[in-house]
Amino acid sequence: MVSCSLESLDDKIKTFGKFGDTGRGGVTRFSLSAEALDARAEFKRRMEAIGAKVVTDDMANMYATIPGTETLPAILSGSHLDSVRQGGNFDGVLGVLTAMEAAETIVREGIPHRHPLTVVVWTNEEGARFEPAMMSSGVICGKFDKAAMLDSVAKDKPGYTFGEALDKSGYKGSEANRMSPDKAVALVELHIEQGPVLENEGFDIGVVEGVCGMINFEFTFTGQAGHAGTTPMKYRQDALYAAVKTIQYLHDELDELDSRLVYTTGKISCHPNIHTIIPDEVKFTLDARHQNPKVIKQVLEIIKKIPSEVEKCRVSYSEAWSRKSVAYTPELVDYVEKSANEYGYSNRRIYSGPGHDAQYVVDVIPTTMIFVPSVGGHSHCELEYTPTEACLKGANVLLRTLLYIDGQ
Ligand SMILES: [Zn+2]
Numbered sequence: 001m002v003s004c005s006l007e008s009l010d011d012k013i014k015t016f017g018k019f020g021d022t023g024r025g026g027v028t029r030f031s032l033s034a035e036a037l038d039a040r041a042e043f044k045r046r047m048e049a050i051g052a053k054v055v056t057d058d059m060a061n062m063y064a065t066i067p068g069t070e071t072l073p074a075i076l077s078g079s080h081l082d083s084v085r086q087g088g089n090f091d092g093v094l095g096v097l098t099a100m101e102a103a104e105t106i107v108r109e110g111i112p113h114r115h116p117l118t119v120v121v122w123t124n125e126e127g128a129r130f131e132p133a134m135m136s137s138g139v140i141c142g143k144f145d146k147a148a149m150l151d152s153v154a155k156d157k158p159g160y161t162f163g164e165a166l167d168k169s170g171y172k173g174s175e176a177n178r179m180s181p182d183k184a185v186a187l188v189e190l191h192i193e194q195g196p197v198l199e200n201e202g203f204d205i206g207v208v209e210g211v212c213g214m215i216n217f218e219f220t221f222t223g224q225a226g227h228a229g230t231t232p233m234k235y236r237q238d239a240l241y242a243a244v245k246t247i248q249y250l251h252d253e254l255d256e257l258d259s260r261l262v263y264t265t266g267k268i269s270c271h272p273n274i275h276t277i278i279p280d281e282v283k284f285t286l287d288a289r290h291q292n293p294k295v296i297k298q299v300l301e302i303i304k305k306i307p308s309e310v311e312k313c314r315v316s317y318s319e320a321w322s323r324k325s326v327a328y329t330p331e332l333v334d335y336v337e338k339s340a341n342e343y344g345y346s347n348r349r350i351y352s353g354p355g356h357d358a359q360y361v362v363d364v365i366p367t368t369m370i371f372v373p374s375v376g377g378h379s380h381c382e383l384e385y386t387p388t389e390a391c392l393k394g395a396n397v398l399l400r401t402l403l404y405i406d407g408q
Helices: 006-016 034-049 093-109 135-140 146-150 162-169 197-201 239-254 293-304 330-342 388-407
Strands: 053-056 062-066 074-080 117-122 184-192 205-211 213-222 262-264 268-271 281-290 313-323 347-352 367-372
Touching: 006 034, 006 093, 006 388, 034 053, 034 062, 034 093, 034 117, 062 074, 062 093, 074 093, 074 388, 093 117, 093 184, 093 388, 135 146, 146 162, 184 330, 184 388, 197 205, 197 347, 205 330, 205 388, 213 239, 213 293, 239 268, 239 281, 239 293, 239 313, 281 293, 330 347, 330 367, 330 388, 347 367, 367 388
Parallel strands: 074 117, 074 184, 184 367, 205 347
Antiparallel strands: 053 062, 062 117, 205 367, 213 281, 213 313, 262 281, 268 281
């Protein structure tokens, strides 16, 4: 059984961890920042060293291609090199490094392949400096309007647009280089799980079936402000108390649904937020995610049962945004599972909670993902960690999956 190289993969992880190193085990590497451009240059240098031709498209997505033995569309694999502020050394970058490792192994071992193999780097996946997330895969897959994206303004520099950063980067290429069905036959993206399931259940590999659908609601409770010392309890219209009762109701009801449902109240505001005043307006959010649209519908029914008045306070709510669940290409999902089994790696099928570039690409070409465990489930922080041995298993499954696609 051919294997990627542990030493070589470890060297890649360590080398790329230097670009934007925070000195505390993580990186800050915003898209198109000086640190991200250094990472891109290293990527280009290493890919050219194994004979790849590197091109970029008009959103600065990078494509490094090694030729196949036949004139066919390419098989793609990759992820993103940008990070959130004080992020980890694995989110995104590991998908690029394992794809490089798989390509290097194929070249080093002289493994024949009919299709060209392309390692792809998507620009601005995190949306940490220029919103939204998954910006450039979104543009080329028809999800976002390009002009609006170019006008996206940096959060830390008023008036500075993504379009300007793109022009300055030196990586803006031709629209003709965009991934498209005539040039690409499939995409496989490896990513860290960013959650605790694989580690806790003792699995080496997550065979990703899709991305969970999600809804996000904002609730508003309107009561009456009053003096904390003079207003008897029976006369109060306490908006915070009404909100707390509703959060409790939501937990009680939602816990009766499927155990794979995850939901969060992560944001709450209380007006006037003064310890001597009864709150008159409280807002909170509810984020709920599940792979099955039927369960999401049940969540909506539970929300609809909230009365228009709770504890004498007026209740209103609105949907802030939502995302449909995404299913990856079943044949490719099977290849990932088969590949993991061949190496004797324990694996389970899993749905992704977070969004990834691959979820836009699947609308254009056959696509799937591979997860490796995240120690402690940590992600988007400096504690994010996956041992190189565990990353290597992912790289091997990726390598084998690419060869299965090549043979189909
Ligand atoms: Zn990511």
